[in-house]
Amino acid sequence: MSFRFIQEVMSPEELKRQLPLSDYAAKTKKERDAQIGRVFTGESDKFLVIIGPCSADNEDAVLDYMNRLAKVAERVSDKMLVIPRIYTNKPRTTGEGYKGILSQPDPEKKPDFHEGLLAMRRMHLRAIDETGLTAADEMLYPENWPYVDDILSYVAVGARSVEDQQHRLTISGMDIPAGMKNPTSGALSVMMNSVVAAQKSHTFLYRKYEVETSGNPLTHTILRGATNKHNQNIANYHYEDLMRVFEMYAERPQLKNPACIVDANHSNSNKQYDQQPRIVKEVLHSRRMNPDLYTMVKGVMVESYIEPGCQKVGGHVYGKSITDPCLGWDMTEKLLFEMAEIL
Numbered sequence: 001m002s003f004r005f006i007q008e009v010m011s012p013e014e015l016k017r018q019l020p021l022s023d024y025a026a027k028t029k030k031e032r033d034a035q036i037g038r039v040f041t042g043e044s045d046k047f048l049v050i051i052g053p054c055s056a057d058n059e060d061a062v063l064d065y066m067n068r069l070a071k072v073a074e075r076v077s078d079k080m081l082v083i084p085r086i087y088t089n090k091p092r093t094t095g096e097g098y099k100g101i102l103s104q105p106d107p108e109k110k111p112d113f114h115e116g117l118l119a120m121r122r123m124h125l126r127a128i129d130e131t132g133l134t135a136a137d138e139m140l141y142p143e144n145w146p147y148v149d150d151i152l153s154y155v156a157v158g159a160r161s162v163e164d165q166q167h168r169l170t171i172s173g174m175d176i177p178a179g180m181k182n183p184t185s186g187a188l189s190v191m192m193n194s195v196v197a198a199q200k201s202h203t204f205l206y207r208k209y210e211v212e213t214s215g216n217p218l219t220h221t222i223l224r225g226a227t228n229k230h231n232q233n234i235a236n237y238h239y240e241d242l243m244r245v246f247e248m249y250a251e252r253p254q255l256k257n258p259a260c261i262v263d264a265n266h267s268n269s270n271k272q273y274d275q276q277p278r279i280v281k282e283v284l285h286s287r288r289m290n291p292d293l294y295t296m297v298k299g300v301m302v303e304s305y306i307e308p309g310c311q312k313v314g315g316h317v318y319g320k321s322i323t324d325p326c327l328g329w330d331m332t333e334k335l336l337f338e339m340a341e342i343l
Helices: 012-018 023-041 059-075 113-131 142-148 165-171 188-199 239-250 273-289 291-296 329-342
Strands: 047-052 080-084 135-138 152-157 178-181 203-206 209-212 219-223 260-263 297-303
Touching: 012 113, 012 142, 023 047, 023 080, 023 113, 023 152, 023 297, 047 059, 047 135, 047 329, 059 080, 059 113, 059 329, 080 135, 080 329, 113 135, 113 142, 142 165, 152 165, 165 188, 165 203, 178 188, 188 219, 188 239, 219 239, 239 260, 239 273, 239 291, 260 273, 273 291, 273 297, 273 329, 291 297
Parallel strands: 047 080, 047 297, 135 152, 152 178, 178 219, 219 260, 260 297
Antiparallel strands: 203 209
16 A cells, blocks of 8 residues: 555644643733734734744754844834744655654654654744744644644745645634745735635535634735746745735735735745845835835745754754755844834
């Protein structure tokens, strides 16, 4: 047979019993969810900054980064809401390479999803308890949502997943903001259709149950750039691109809370991580030029870690990405304070 069953992993209920949410963490998440939700509904004009490592591969380094980030977040809290990236699942274009801490709690050892579930949840819980910040993660596997539904405050659906029906349907049952990235082709209509689908109610099969969802009014778009047929990166963060998204929202009046986040890395930066500060500043400038964009563009995504750049799996530079290259901490801190001044 094609499948070899390795081990049965614990259920979401078992994982939550083993690693429960503290009273402090539960209260913090409720407060943070409300604050972030008000940005998307327009009740708050704070700017969102979804920022952190490309992949959360080392608990101690990630928590070191998070504690630094929390101190800056407090200082800029009058202008911005910082949502740390704790990305525990990583999509791989060819299926090769490190797939995240859920798959490999030790990047240099074989996959172990049982230990990975524990490592993933332990890191998220420690982050909330130590920093008071609830995080964002990528929903790579829709069926895994119940393992983290009580700890995340933001979910992103990646460029390779945004056309998948199960992702759209699962998002429709969430009560936190969920961003739909444009696909790698750059087709904005695919991204918008995904938002339309996720904002609607659906009945479908999910984890052995027939379920019905209410629709997620906080589903929105994320611009991350595109790749053409010649494998060239094409940016879509410029003023004209933002205006096109605004016009597409206007063509779909049934959508609630029109909103857009700009991913400053990936194809938008031509995979040049050190260009992210420049891109963020251009986005902020575009918002200031047009009140419609000021209302629609709710935030940015930035990939950053302690050390700049990246290293291969097996490299042991503390706080340096083993997936996509990231801004280092010095540039990150400088960027956050500069953003606060511009805002």
